Amino acid sequence: MGRVAIVTGGTRGIGEAICKRLKRQGHMVIANYAGNDEKAAAFTAETGIPARRWDVGDHEACLAGCAAIEAEFGPIDIVVNNAGITRDATLHKMSFEDWNEVLRINLGGCFNMAKATFPGMRERGWGRIVNIGSINGQAGQYGQVNYAAAKSGIHGFTKALAQEGAKFGVTVNAIAPGYIDTDMVAAVPAPVLEKIVAKIPVGRLGMAEEIARGVAFLTSENAGFMTGSTMSINGGQHMY
């Protein structure tokens, strides 16, 4: 059965692969994006998936953005909180703004999107929320106190909201990707990235589509008994 699904940060990287996969599953998918209008237009032209621009770290913008989508397409039954940024630096070089911005967008975005959509799912008795965490939220990462804290927060957020949604048919799960071949990972300095890849047992970066397949399962009817879990897709880099 096709449902209305929204994917934040949906026009690039992992989000783009998730949008395409959910569309192939028969859902009416809408991609949210933050700033790159040119890429969003190209994405819509290629996929036919509408893209809507707002900052997921902005609470009011999330409420308004989701309300507009519901007015146009119907109730949102599937939310994939994928939007995220990095502002990597060691703590002694990290500014308060770099700390705050990563928390505001990566973790605050999950709260804002859930506030906009969870009450409706609860009332209708069905919903799927998938939050994209990270291996670096599970294991920590040198130079990422902001990102690791936000992603670790996402894993806690997931387990807490899962308990609230369970009796209403709303499942809430996380995926913890490892290092995936995206622009975000390409921004890691090459010598640093080489050392990281050398520690991945599978011997390569992951592909965005490999995360999208996990999302497809977690958002399906078949996953109704799975909630509050974290699916680690990381090539064996962190077995947790």
Ligand code: CAA
């Ligand atoms: N463990 C221990 N020491 C480390 C280290 C590590 N993992 N990484 C770097 N260091 C050391 C270096 O060896 C160096 O030590 P010396 O001065 O004694 O040689 C010192 O730390 C400084 O290293 P840099 O020259 O790299 O310092 P920098 O200030 O220029 O950059 C950094 C620091 C920004 C953290 C940079 O190392 C970096 O970008 N690292 C990668 C961080 C990372 O993995 N980000 C993931 C982004 S992708 C993502 O987040 C997606 C996801 O979910 C997986």
